[in-house]
Amino acid sequence: AQPMHLDEAAGKASILGGLAASGWHTCAMFMRMLCDAFLLDSTSQGAPGVDQVRWKKPVLAGDILRGNTTVLAKRLSRSKLQLGLVTLHSELFNQRGEGVFELENTVMFLARDAAQGPS
Helix, strand or coil: CCHHHCCHHHHHHCCCCCCECCHHHHHHHHHHHHHHHCHHHCCECCCCEEEEEEECCCCECCCCCEEEEEEEEEEECCCCCCEEEEEEEEEEECCCCCEEEEEEEEEEEECHHHHHCCC
């Protein structure tokens, strides 16, 4: 059990300093934010995985999160020519501007010709 994620007193007594979201809860919140802000209106075809996750600071009860995502690289898939692979670096910040989370992953999108359909 991890009481620091369930109980205020246990959270304050822990190294986290307060009732804190688990790292995986933070990942889930990030994914929701990314979907709402970007992926749901895109040609995203899913992702082959996550390359890197970093939990930099605890996300405490009451924190307000905002995020940034930057494109690091893009290329066409070698095996599925209709797909482009885009490598992203994403960060979440709390209301004090402190970085609390980083993630790097690759997302598959329909390539422009495939997304536009036949001419």
